Amino acid sequence: AQTVTQSQPEMSVQEAETVTLSCTYDTSESDYYLFWYKQPPSRQMILVIRQEAYKQQNATENRFSVNFQKAAKSFSLKISDSQLGDAAMYFCASTSGTYKYIFGTGTRLKVLA
Amino acid sequence: GAVVSQHPSWVICKSGTSVKIECRSLDFQATTMFWYRQFPKQSLMLMATSNEGSKATYEQGVEKDKFLINHASLTLSTLTVTSAHPEDSSFYICSARVGGRNTIYFGEGSWLTVV
Numbered sequence: 001a002q003t004v005t006q007s008q009p010e011m012s013v014q015e016a017e018t019v020t021l022s023c024t025y026d027t028s029e030s031d032y033y034l035f036w037y038k039q040p041p042s043r044q045m046i047l048v049i050r051q052e053a054y055k056q057q058n059a060t061e062n063r064f065s066v067n068f069q070k071a072a073k074s075f076s077l078k079i080s081d082s083q084l085g086d087a088a089m090y091f092c093a094s095t096s097g098t099y100k101y102i103f104g105t106g107t108r109l110k111v112l113a
Numbered sequence: 114g115a116v117v118s119q120h121p122s123w124v125i126c127k128s129g130t131s132v133k134i135e136c137r138s139l140d141f142q143a144t145t146m147f148w149y150r151q152f153p154k155q156s157l158m159l160m161a162t163s164n165e166g167s168k169a170t171y172e173q174g175v176e177k178d179k180f181l182i183n184h185a186s187l188t189l190s191t192l193t194v195t196s197a198h199p200e201d202s203s204f205y206i207c208s209a210r211v212g213g214r215n216t217i218y219f220g221e222g223s224w225l226t227v228v
Contacts, residue, residue: 033215043204045219091156099145099210101217103156
């Protein structure tokens with residue numbers, strides 16, 4: 001069975017600073033995918049970044065990047081130059097061949113002006 | 114990116130009645146759609162997986178007779194909450210998988226309040 005764990009219920013970051021959100025996972029699958037989704041107050045789930053497990057290179061999307069440590073089963077999200085609009089709930093998720101997504105419990109990110 | 118539209122965004126219904134929520138993929142064909150329920154300040158709980166042209170697969174503990182899911186076409190899945198009760202009040206959100214890709218896109222979600 002797959003599990004996804006987010007150990008930080010809440011994080012704060014000063015505007016323009018960098019913050020890292022943690023995520024660990026467990027899976028018996030060899031082929032799987034990892035994601036970070038953002039859920040702002042509107043509740044719309046927005047895909048932030050996606051990582052294929054078979055790729056060693058860490059995914060990057062503008063100010064968002066991941067640190068994918070496959071052996072440690074760790075998948076953290078780094079947000080650089082934090083902006084007020086980054087404030088939201090962030091969910092880490094994994095999926096494998098069944099396409100069922102397993103979500104972590106989320107981390108609420110506050111951005112301080 | 115792929116667009117998924119969910120309707121209605123808000124719905125209030127009386128206890129004992131049924132309510133239908135629609136999930137549409139607007140610019141792609143979705144062979145698989147997923148329905149989630151999210152309680153306040155909690156994560157998304159997968160309710161069922163909906164495959165076009167076949168019966169939905171429900172997660173353990175989800176009443177299939179209460180939460181009817183129909184995936185009649187490649188662009189539309191519906192969730193019908195039958196004989197709704199106040200404890201069914203929640204935020205329901207659908208997602209759709211783009212064929213051939215291991216990425217899902219979410220609808221805007223629907224708030225259901227049963228009074």
